[in-house]
Amino acid sequence: MTALAKRQEKKRNYTPRIPAIECPHCKSRAIVRDSTEVFFMVRELRLSCTNDDCRHTYVAQLSVIRTIRPSDCPNPDVRLPFGNPNLGPKPKPANDDGPPPPANDDHGIGAALAAAFMTT
Numbered sequence: 001m002t003a004l005a006k007r008q009e010k011k012r013n014y015t016p017r018i019p020a021i022e023c024p025h026c027k028s029r030a031i032v033r034d035s036t037e038v039f040f041m042v043r044e045l046r047l048s049c050t051n052d053d054c055r056h057t058y059v060a061q062l063s064v065i066r067t068i069r070p071s072d073c074p075n076p077d078v079r080l081p082f083g084n085p086n087l088g089p090k091p092k093p094a095n096d097d098g099p100p101p102p103a104n105d106d107h108g109i110g111a112a113l114a115a116a117f118m119t120t
Ligand SMILES: [Zn+2]
Pocket: 023, 024, 025, 026, 027, 028, 049, 050, 051, 054, 055, 056
């Protein structure tokens, strides 16, 4: 069996997963009840919490944000950044404030004082 045939066989057995966001109140699983297109590449999803004690119904947004693998039939109107979040720079830790400012960085105070006291 060729690699392509294996991929196609895998696709046939693939059961699509329904995207869901857990209930923001009780953290239970939620089910997408309906969706509407807001505009090109953005949909609003109406979700219902599956917890009978909660029953929260809410709206979430689903949008296309970047390409991981380029399309074999690209639409010229679609311009998406290309990137895999598992590649490239990692996010900085929350306690990494970056390097301290240079010792000569007066935040423009020096220039403001020079302008205020400059005589013509
Ligand atoms: Zn809930």
